[in-house]
Amino acid sequence: xxxxxxxxxxxxxxxxxxxxxxxxxxxxxxxxxxxxxxxxxxxxxxxxxxxxxxxxxxxxxxxxxxxxxxxxxxxxxxxxxxxxxxxxxxxxxxxxxxxxxxxxxxxxxxxxxxxxxxxxxxxxxxxxxxxxxxxxxxxxxxxxxxxxxxxxxxxxxxxxxxxxxxxxxxxxxxxxxxxxxxxxxxxxxxxxxxxxxxxxxxxxxxxxxxxxxxxxxxxxxxxxxxxxxxxxxxxxxxxxxxxxxxxxxxxxxxxxxxxxxxxxxxxxxxxxxxxxxxxxxxxxxxxxxxxxxxxxxxxxxxxxxxxxxxxxxxxxxxxxxxxxxxxxxxxxxxxxxxxxxxxxxxxxxxxxxxxxxxxxxxxxxxxxxxxxxxxxxxxxxxxxxxxxxxxxxxxxxxxxxxxxxxxxxxxxxxxxxxxxxxxxxxxxxxxxxxxxxxxxxxxxxxxxxxxxxxxxxxxxxxxxxxxxxxxxxxxxxxxxxxxxxxxxxxxxxxxxxxxxxxxxxxxxxxxxxxxxxxxxxxxxxxxxxxxxxxxxxxxxxxxxxxxxxxxxxxxxxxxxxxxxxxxxxxxxxxxxxxxxxxxxxxxxxxxxxxxxxxxxxxxxxxxxxxxxxxxxxxxxxxxxxxxxxxxxxxxxxxxxxxxxxxxxxxxxxxxxxxxxxxxxxxxxxxxxxxxxxxxxxxxxxxxxxxxxxxxxxxxxxxxxxxxxxxxxxxxxxxxxxxxxxxxxxxxxxxxxxxxxxxxxxxxxxxxxxxxxxxxxxxxxxxxxxxxxxxxxxxxxxxxxxxxxxxxxxxxxxxxxxxxxxxxxxxxxxxxxxxxxxxxxxxxxxxxxxxxxxxxxxxxxxxxxxxxxxxxxxxxxxxxxxxxxxxxxxxxxxxxxxxxxxxxxxxxxxxxxxxxxxxxxxxxxxxxxxxxxxxxxxxxxxxxxxxxxxxxxxxxxxxxxxxxxxxxxxxxxxxxxxxxxxxxxxxxxxx
Numbered sequence: 001x002x003x004x005x006x007x008x009x010x011x012x013x014x015x016x017x018x019x020x021x022x023x024x025x026x027x028x029x030x031x032x033x034x035x036x037x038x039x040x041x042x043x044x045x046x047x048x049x050x051x052x053x054x055x056x057x058x059x060x061x062x063x064x065x066x067x068x069x070x071x072x073x074x075x076x077x078x079x080x081x082x083x084x085x086x087x088x089x090x091x092x093x094x095x096x097x098x099x100x101x102x103x104x105x106x107x108x109x110x111x112x113x114x115x116x117x118x119x120x121x122x123x124x125x126x127x128x129x130x131x132x133x134x135x136x137x138x139x140x141x142x143x144x145x146x147x148x149x150x151x152x153x154x155x156x157x158x159x160x161x162x163x164x165x166x167x168x169x170x171x172x173x174x175x176x177x178x179x180x181x182x183x184x185x186x187x188x189x190x191x192x193x194x195x196x197x198x199x200x201x202x203x204x205x206x207x208x209x210x211x212x213x214x215x216x217x218x219x220x221x222x223x224x225x226x227x228x229x230x231x232x233x234x235x236x237x238x239x240x241x242x243x244x245x246x247x248x249x250x251x252x253x254x255x256x257x258x259x260x261x262x263x264x265x266x267x268x269x270x271x272x273x274x275x276x277x278x279x280x281x282x283x284x285x286x287x288x289x290x291x292x293x294x295x296x297x298x299x300x301x302x303x304x305x306x307x308x309x310x311x312x313x314x315x316x317x318x319x320x321x322x323x324x325x326x327x328x329x330x331x332x333x334x335x336x337x338x339x340x341x342x343x344x345x346x347x348x349x350x351x352x353x354x355x356x357x358x359x360x361x362x363x364x365x366x367x368x369x370x371x372x373x374x375x376x377x378x379x380x381x382x383x384x385x386x387x388x389x390x391x392x393x394x395x396x397x398x399x400x401x402x403x404x405x406x407x408x409x410x411x412x413x414x415x416x417x418x419x420x421x422x423x424x425x426x427x428x429x430x431x432x433x434x435x436x437x438x439x440x441x442x443x444x445x446x447x448x449x450x451x452x453x454x455x456x457x458x459x460x461x462x463x464x465x466x467x468x469x470x471x472x473x474x475x476x477x478x479x480x481x482x483x484x485x486x487x488x489x490x491x492x493x494x495x496x497x498x499x500x501x502x503x504x505x506x507x508x509x510x511x512x513x514x515x516x517x518x519x520x521x522x523x524x525x526x527x528x529x530x531x532x533x534x535x536x537x538x539x540x541x542x543x544x545x546x547x548x549x550x551x552x553x554x555x556x557x558x559x560x561x562x563x564x565x566x567x568x569x570x571x572x573x574x575x576x577x578x579x580x581x582x583x584x585x586x587x588x589x590x591x592x593x594x595x596x597x598x599x600x601x602x603x604x605x606x607x608x609x610x611x612x613x614x615x616x617x618x619x620x621x622x623x624x625x626x627x628x629x630x631x632x633x634x635x636x637x638x639x640x641x642x643x644x645x646x647x648x649x650x651x652x653x654x655x656x657x658x659x660x661x662x663x664x665x666x667x668x669x670x671x672x673x674x675x676x677x678x679x680x681x682x683x684x685x686x687x688x689x690x691x692x693x694x695x696x697x698x699x700x701x702x703x704x705x706x707x708x709x710x711x712x713x714x715x716x717x718x719x720x721x722x723x724x725x726x727x728x729x730x731x732x733x734x735x736x737x738x739x740x741x742x743x744x745x746x747x748x749x750x751x752x753x754x755x756x757x758x759x760x761x762x763x764x765x766x767x768x769x770x771x772x773x774x775x776x777x778x779x780x781x782x783x784x785x786x787x788x789x790x791x792x793x794x795x796x797x798x799x800x801x802x803x804x805x806x807x808x809x810x811x812x813x814x815x816x817x818x819x820x821x822x823x824x825x826x827x828x829x830x831x832x833x834x835x836x837x838x839x840x841x842x843x844x845x846x847x848x849x850x851x852x853x854x855x856x857x858x859x860x861x862x863x864x865x866x867x868x869x870x871x872x873x874x875x876x877x878x879x880x881x882x883x884x885x886x887x888x889x890x891x892x893x894x895x896x897x898x899x900x901x902x903x904x905x906x907x908x909x910x911x912x913x914x915x916x917x918x919x920x921x922x923x924x925x926x927x928x929x930x931x932x933x934x935x936x937x938x939x940x941x942x943x944x945x946x947x948x949x950x951x952x953x954x955x956x957x958x959x960x961x962x963x964x965x966x967x968x969x970x971x972x973x974x
Contacts (some may be wrong), residue, residue, distance in 0.1 A: 081477025173222025277318030861896025
């Protein structure tokens, strides 16, 4: 139970962060850091067993039979040598960063968002590196992207552009990862990550292997900031220094490295994989090192150095084998230590001097001696100066390059990159502490609690070379987890003799020292903030987004207008074309040719609903009245409801009938904003519409006649009918399918329903005032108050009946026609009647109630799914008896549906028909008594009568045949 305990500890920091910040302000970083250290200790305690080949595992089945019988998506965790390596890295570096944050952050309430998102960030990274299921891995990958976006964006306007670029690029990697994981899961027949990596399919299908390898490589490149996705990482420097330290050392970028190393298990040896990683890694290392030398901002310089070192690691992964993977892991550890330290120390410099621009700094080595010494150690480790740990890790990568067939070429390129690394590492030290032109006499050393956490990781680079045996074990365990080579054992050492990599290292050190002594000032001045290329990654991304936006605008123009024909024609034409092609191409194909129609499926009384529907449609075609069209549309629904009832589907019939009734009410509310009559339709359009209608009728008839009744039920339908009732102890198989067997589908539809409520409120609320012509939203005339009295009195009798009916229909849904959806519609008719009984515009519930109903409905529905973990998996229905009555947890899910439907309906009535308050007013040039105090400029307010029985005058400017504002004078639709 170590893995769930570790996750629970880190999850607790997310939940408790707001409380801790309110009590302790920025000092909340201390208990959070302690919790992460405890989690790391618990995980580290299990390392001996893991290193012996016994990974920690834990899991709960989530969804059954996803890829076939017996398969499942699981919330599965697995800590092998590789997973525990990255998990400990995230926990330990994260703990140090939180300790640093407690001294770095200002005292303010905004620290709540920082600590909450940072702890969620840590949890997401931990979940990613421990995930043993493809679905869980993808979810964690996206959570890491979202957390990094939020942390960068919270820096304000300075981080807005960078956060969006980060989101776009990392989400692009999320799409490629989704494609790769979906393909891999289907090919391997499982979503288990362990099963995917152990599948034989990769050896059997080289084409599939290459495709998935490229997708995984691109995904890793987006997170690990490899060319051409490298430019998001320097842009992320707008985030606070603790964010930069964690993001660069142990979070987002290491997520990309983890993914590439993890999938090296199956792709190492694939030429496309090894070549792509090796070439792009070395190119990124050289390019970013060159860019780093031109920067004067310490954080930007260090950011480009991160990109360069990530290129070293990716290239080592591309070398592959035990040597390449071991080198990548060693340098990942070294980079996490010196880079987290450098970022935090730069934060110390910025905090004490007020700037991190080298041009505004001066001689600080004597003013901040401890910070200076710490920066020297971290920068020297980054520059691979012996005997620091960075020298050992770089030697490991050079040795991996040397063992490839192109060893000498790679060593030369790596030597150039190493020299550039030395140069920009020296620039950090000399630019921040020695060469600056400003007077720093008023600067003093930072408090001990501030610089010690910042210096600690970098100082470990000085300690680890003298205790390399403790590093060998995690490296060996990580290599075993990836390569499966149990004979490999890591042997890190400061001295391996005079080898080609050692000679390259010594040449780089000599050249670097000579450069610093004799050429640094002139070269750095010549390259200061120079743009070395004609364009930047930001320019390319901006241009790409612009092209896509223009393309989207062009496609949107096809339906840009108020005329429904422009919206309906493309999908209708496409549907007809597909229907015709289907009927023509499937004729005569073996297994598709329809069998003879059985007797008894056609009965004469089917003509009754057909006649109702046909007459309604003909009436809709002939009338120009919007009111008549709304009524006739309702009668079409009534005919459909009757047909469903006659076919033996009372659930669907009742639902359809109630939906039609409520739809008519909503349509009538909307029609108040429309002219009374439709504009005259031009003759050519009538002809084209008639032709389209005839073709649609022919295709529909042919499809129905060809397919209806010519084959038996599917195996799944037969199983539902024969086994579903016994499994669920239910008689209403339709409702059971919706809330149990296909609960995931219903949950998705429920989300759409909730979004519909949000969209209704958003669209109506965003419409500008006076959008519509004067008189199209008339005030209720005086008689409306009297007309509504009978309904108002009757409603007092109807409401109790509707409530009782709603409750009965809700609870009987498991055994008889009913359920949450139709029960909610029954009660919703009460709200519709309440609105109609008012005689004037009024909200049926207060403004927040629809939001609360919809939100709580979705929350209850989702939460009820977790009860299924008690027996089976997410949304698994648990059955039992209470007081002799059969009960099921799906009833809770159904109650969520009930609330969400009520929320959507009340939202529609409130938004479209409710009383329009100031700020919500989208009315035209008419008035009600409440609005008369502020009449529109230039329009006199009407005089209100004294007779209380008729408190509202007739509409201003009544227009018997109004047209939309801006419509042609002849009333014809263009």
